[in-house]
Each structure stands twice: as structure tokens, then as C-alpha cells.
Amino acid sequence: MTVQLDHRPGLGRLYAKAVATARSRRGDQLPETSVEMADVTIDREQLASYAEVCGFRHSDVLPPTYPHVLAFPLAMTLMVDPSFPFPLPGLVHVANRITQQRTLRADERLTLRVRATDLRPHPRGRQFDMTIEATVAGEPVWAETSTYLRRERPRSSRSAKDPSPQPGEGQGGGIAPTAIWRVPRNIGRRYAAVSGDINPIHLNPLVARLFGFRRAIAHGMWLKARCLAALEGRLPHVLTAEVEFKSPVLLPSTVGFSSQLKGSTWAIAVFQRSSGRPHLNGSIEA
The missing domain is CATH 3.10.129.10 (Hotdog Thioesterase)
Incomplete structure (x- = not known):
């Protein structure tokens, strides 16, 4: 239907x-x-x-x-x-x-x-x-x-040692940033205003704590958009942009952005500047 x-x-x-x-x-x-x-x-x-x-x-x-x-x-x-x-x-x-x-x-x-x-x-x-x-x-x-x-x-049928990647886990592996971004405290409210995504975990630190976050967190789709914007003018008109959200970006934060072109594919990553903890990993292919 x-x-x-x-x-x-x-x-x-x-x-x-x-x-x-x-x-x-x-x-x-x-x-x-x-x-x-x-x-x-x-x-x-x-x-x-x-x-x-x-x-x-x-x-x-x-x-x-x-x-x-x-x-x-x-x-x-x-x-x-x-x-x-x-x-x-x-x-x-x-x-x-x-x-x-x-x-x-x-x-x-x-x-x-x-x-x-x-x-x-x-x-x-x-x-x-x-x-x-x-x-x-x-x-x-x-x-x-x-x-x-x-x-x-x-459930009991699932193995506790399942090797599948988990959201929010892993380390950045010492990736060298190509840019440093300072993500401001108000980016959740600003993105909510233009996107309509008013989920309160992005707007209110008290609500975010109810869901296990120390502070309000950035929207995942804002983070992906920010990555594509960083490469604007270098991306083809026909493309596939695929990302995994590894861990939330607490607001405010300082993060590293990495981009590397291999053939016709951009490898992109966003990670905690101080610890290397990954926030986003992905690729953009022509």
C-alpha cells in the first residue's frame, strides 16, 4: 500500500x-x-x-x-x-x-x-x-x-564474542587529519532549524543524558553533509557516498577530518582530535 x-x-x-x-x-x-x-x-x-x-x-x-x-x-x-x-x-x-x-x-x-x-x-x-x-x-x-x-x-542464540563492528567502538588508528573542525555547541539547534530534525538529544543536554550521552550530540547527517561540503568542487555529479556512524560527536567538540583520493574514490573519516576515536568512516565513489 x-x-x-x-x-x-x-x-x-x-x-x-x-x-x-x-x-x-x-x-x-x-x-x-x-x-x-x-x-x-x-x-x-x-x-x-x-x-x-x-x-x-x-x-x-x-x-x-x-x-x-x-x-x-x-x-x-x-x-x-x-x-x-x-x-x-x-x-x-x-x-x-x-x-x-x-x-x-x-x-x-x-x-x-x-x-x-x-x-x-x-x-x-x-x-x-x-x-x-x-x-x-x-x-x-x-x-x-x-x-x-x-x-x-x-538473545541466547547470539554469540557474546560476535566480531561484527559495533556503533561507537574502535580507535582512529592514528589517521593524520587534513583539517581540524571545531564543532560549536549550537550546531544541533542550527541544523535542526534547517532540517526539521528536532530530536531533543541534539538540542538539550539534559535529554541527551537520559539516553546515555554526556552532552547533546551532533546530527549524523549534518556530519556527513559537512564532509561532502569539504570536498565540494572536487566531487563528480554522479556519485555514491556511503558512511558508517561510529560514535556520536558531543557538542561542543574538536574533531579531525581526513580525506584521501585513491583512483576515483575518496576515503573520508572524522575522528576525535585528542584520542583518535572514530566518529565517521566512509567513501565517495564516482
Whole structure:
């Protein structure tokens, strides 16, 4: 079943619903429903604000990460639907892959479609993918897969020595930074204002502590956008940008950014400047 939206839903209302229904959510299956919205237009003022917050140049060309912002209300609509099995609070964004087929312009109208797919076990619970497809006049132009982890108590059938990488673990391995970024305390609020992602763990240190963080944390998709912005002008128009979020960036922080071109692929990393602890690892391929 496909749910057709004719306007963007308010994210404040969706977050309130997510909190109100969190305790009642149960299940072992993802909904077969998709959420779609046609004729999505670009607000140029919002686009300019997004570019400023993330470090992109002001342009009528959309940053590769910008359609994520356009589709985020659709993803939220699906995740607060009664058929969705997991409570939104506590889900961990562990990976993101974006494929852009061509340059997207601010005067184009997009059709966006969001689905939840591929529920599967993880050493620390269960994970699933939220997929987004963007088309222009029927032409596929952009796609995204965001992987989320629902943390749960280990089941006896799972090995306690599972070697799979865990979110937030590992060390940076002495990577030499190509840039040092000082991430300000207010970046969570600034990104929330331009993206609509008002999850309070990014805005309020007291709420962040309830979820185990010492301070408010930066949005993962802001961090990915900041990486792509650092390479703006050197990336092809057709690309796949894939990252894993290894550990949260506490606000404020000083982090190192590393980028290295190998053939047609950029290897990128963000890590704690003082300890080398990784925050993000990824690649950008032509």
C-alpha cells in the first residue's frame, strides 16, 4: 500500500506522536506501506540556510545530502504509523548511503517515496533500512538507504564474542587529519532549524543524558553533509557516498577530518582530535 501525501506534515506533531506511542510499539515485521509525495518544490531560502549550516556554497544546485531533508517528514510519517514496530526514541542511525544519478537543481520538482525494508538481526539487537527514492518526471535521480539499529538485550542464540563492528567502538588508528573542525555547541539547534530534525538529544543536554550521552550530540547527517561540503568542487555529479556512524560527536567538540583520493574514490573519516576515536568512516565513489 502507498500513502500519498499532498503536503509536508509538521515534524513537531510527528515527534509528539512518536513519544506518546513509544511504549505501545511491538512487533517483528516492518510495514509494507510506502509513503509518497509528488511535486516537491525547493524553498531557496531554506536551501541557502542549509548550505550555510553545513558548509556548502550558496547555489541553485542541490547538495547531494539535501534531498534527505526533503524526505525526512515522509520517513517520520512512516515511523510513527501504528504498524511500525519500533519506538522512534532510542533508534540509532548507524549508516547512510546516498547515490546521485545527476545534478539536481532548485527549480526541479521531485517525487519522493519512502519505505522500510530488510529487518535483520544485529549483535546488539535488530536493524533495518529506510529507503528513499527521488524521481523527476519519472526519471530516477537520487536514492538513499539509512540503516537504523534497535538496541535490545542479547538473545541466547547470539554469540557474546560476535566480531561484527559495533556503533561507537574502535580507535582512529592514528589517521593524520587534513583539517581540524571545531564543532560549536549550537550546531544541533542550527541544523535542526534547517532540517526539521528536532530530536531533543541534539538540542538539550539534559535529554541527551537520559539516553546515555554526556552532552547533546551532533546530527549524523549534518556530519556527513559537512564532509561532502569539504570536498565540494572536487566531487563528480554522479556519485555514491556511503558512511558508517561510529560514535556520536558531543557538542561542543574538536574533531579531525581526513580525506584521501585513491583512483576515483575518496576515503573520508572524522575522528576525535585528542584520542583518535572514530566518529565517521566512509567513501565517495564516482
